[in-house]
Amino acid sequence: VTSPTPILHIDMDAFFAAVTIRERPELRRLPVLVGGGGTRGVVLSATYPARAAGVHSGMPMARALRMCPDAVVVSPGGSGYSAVSHAVMETFRSITPLVQAMSVDEAFLDVSGAERRFGSPERIGELLRARIADEQGITCSVGVAATVELAKLASGLAKPDGMMVLRPEDVPRVVHPLPVDALWGVGPKIAAQLRRIGLETVGDVSRTPVSTLRHALGPAAGTAIHLWSRGVGRREIRARTSIEVPDRSIGAQETFGRDLGDPVLIRRELLRLATRVAVRVRAAGVVGRTVTLTVRFTDFTTITRAHSLGTPTDVTADVYAAVSDLYAALALGLTPLRLVGVRVSGLVPGDRVPRQLVLGQREPGRSDVERAADRLVERFGSRAVRPGSLVGRERP
DNA sequence: TCTGGGGTCCTAGGACCC
DNA sequence: TCTGGGGTCCTAGGACCC
Numbered sequence: 001v002t003s004p005t006p007i008l009h010i011d012m013d014a015f016f017a018a019v020t021i022r023e024r025p026e027l028r029r030l031p032v033l034v035g036g037g038g039t040r041g042v043v044l045s046a047t048y049p050a051r052a053a054g055v056h057s058g059m060p061m062a063r064a065l066r067m068c069p070d071a072v073v074v075s076p077g078g079s080g081y082s083a084v085s086h087a088v089m090e091t092f093r094s095i096t097p098l099v100q101a102m103s104v105d106e107a108f109l110d111v112s113g114a115e116r117r118f119g120s121p122e123r124i125g126e127l128l129r130a131r132i133a134d135e136q137g138i139t140c141s142v143g144v145a146a147t148v149e150l151a152k153l154a155s156g157l158a159k160p161d162g163m164m165v166l167r168p169e170d171v172p173r174v175v176h177p178l179p180v181d182a183l184w185g186v187g188p189k190i191a192a193q194l195r196r197i198g199l200e201t202v203g204d205v206s207r208t209p210v211s212t213l214r215h216a217l218g219p220a221a222g223t224a225i226h227l228w229s230r231g232v233g234r235r236e237i238r239a240r241t242s243i244e245v246p247d248r249s250i251g252a253q254e255t256f257g258r259d260l261g262d263p264v265l266i267r268r269e270l271l272r273l274a275t276r277v278a279v280r281v282r283a284a285g286v287v288g289r290t291v292t293l294t295v296r297f298t299d300f301t302t303i304t305r306a307h308s309l310g311t312p313t314d315v316t317a318d319v320y321a322a323v324s325d326l327y328a329a330l331a332l333g334l335t336p337l338r339l340v341g342v343r344v345s346g347l348v349p350g351d352r353v354p355r356q357l358v359l360g361q362r363e364p365g366r367s368d369v370e371r372a373a374d375r376l377v378e379r380f381g382s383r384a385v386r387p388g389s390l391v392g393r394e395r396p
Numbered sequence: 397t398c399t400g401g402g403g404t405c406c407t408a409g410g411a412c413c414c
Numbered sequence: 415t416c417t418g419g420g421g422t423c424c425t426a427g428g429a430c431c432c
Contacts, residue, residue, distance in 0.1 A: 042400050103403095104432085187429060187431085
């Protein structure tokens, strides 16, 4: 007695804005924009009154304020978000261990093993919506379907504060009339590509030979959207409790308040970013082999340069040395930059067994020194231990 | 007063190896 | 003295997602 639609996608409505309003109820029903305070910020989250004016997340804050001049702007500083996120994920796990967290505010659940205890997927969806509203004071939307792609689509159609069950037989009636970019994985570029060959709706795509789609979009994307348009998709969810430890790469980047050309200041920022990244790599208990530098110019063109090390590392000095060499090799002179970024990829589990150089004597490696420093930072704050060149200097 | 930050996956070309 | 085919790794860029 397993439901044919055991996959739930649960998505908090305007998550960052909703958590902010929970703490400041006087803002309820007002257009609220959560986002970067600086001149170069974007909207992280907007309440529905602001969305009614055309604002959406990712939009430059300046443009959002032009569209919605009465909006209240709130910095996302508070720490409430991850507490609410963890609590919500725990609520999900009280139903089933098969929870795949996709971000702070959304997750997939496979409830096929929970039906005997909690009832049908719809019932579980309503149960979770009620519990999250009661316990967290925010609303969410739920999609119920046979595949993750359809569940995701359904939760989007149910928004805000709703639920939609999308059965396989509903696909032609409900999904086919939608524009192609309603499909997960179809963004502006692929949508434009599909329009160019005369395909406007999901139904159009579903009636197009897969070879045509592969030719237009490449083998992977062509095959995938052909399947999705017909309601075929992924039915397994990968239980994943934490989104805080990525498994492919760990990186950090920073857009400057004003474009920066001085190599001394740029290197200082690279050191700061390398430190931040390496701390996270060590905390994750992994080491990475490839270090990538990202540079964005004033005109927004962005380039990357990568270097793979002989041995994977979690050492700040190694990451900084690599990124510093990559920066030097670009020979940018005083060219102003808008952004720099550092990323470590090719992550593998770190061997926490200390290497034996001399019999019975442990190598006092940099990794160990830095781990000790990490513990001090954890206890006493980030000012306790940091590179000398970062002491007493404000961010550029 | 345009365009954040943190990720994943795919593609394509070149090097290198058998 | 005219040069195949396949596999893997690396790098760079791009599309997409939240």
